[in-house]
Amino acid sequence: xENSKYFRSVVKGTLGTLIFSFIGITVLSLLMTKLxxxxxxxxxxxVIISLCSLSLGAIIGAKKNESKGWLVGFGVALAxxxxxxxxxxxxxxxxxxKLFDFAKLAIALAVGTLAGMLGINL
Numbered sequence: 001x002e003n004s005k006y007f008r009s010v011v012k013g014t015l016g017t018l019i020f021s022f023i024g025i026t027v028l029s030l031l032m033t034k035l036x037x038x039x040x041x042x043x044x045x046x047v048i049i050s051l052c053s054l055s056l057g058a059i060i061g062a063k064k065n066e067s068k069g070w071l072v073g074f075g076v077a078l079a080x081x082x083x084x085x086x087x088x089x090x091x092x093x094x095x096x097x098k099l100f101d102f103a104k105l106a107i108a109l110a111v112g113t114l115a116g117m118l119g120i121n122l
Contacts, residue, residue, distance in 0.1 A: 020053035
C-alpha cells in the first residue's frame with residue numbers, strides 16, 4: 001500500500017515537473033523570437049527553468065505523499081532526469097553518459113531531495 005502511494009506521488013511530481021518545464025521552455029522560446037540570447041545566457045536560463053520546475057514537482061509529490069519528502073523528491077529528480085536524458089539522447093542520436101551528465105544528475109538529485117523536504121513542511 002505504501003509503495004503504491006510513493007509511486008503515485010513520484011509520478012504526480014514528475015508530471016508536474018514536466019508540465020512546468022514545458023511551460024517555461026515555451027515562454028523562453030517565445031522570448032527568443034523577439035530577443036537574442038548568447039549561448040551562455042540561454043544555458044543559464046534553461047538550467048534555472050529546469051531546477052525551478054524540479055523544485056515545484058518535488059514539492060507537489062512530497063505534499064501528495066505526506067511523509068518521506070526527501071525520498072519522494074529524490075524519486076522525482078531521478079525520474080525527471082531519466083526522461084530528459086532519454087529525450088536528449090534520442091534527439092542527438094547518441095547514448096552517452098559523461099562526467100558533465102553525472103554532475104547534472106547529482107545536482108538534480110540534491111535539488112529534488114531538498115525540495116521534497118521543503119514540500120513536507122509547506
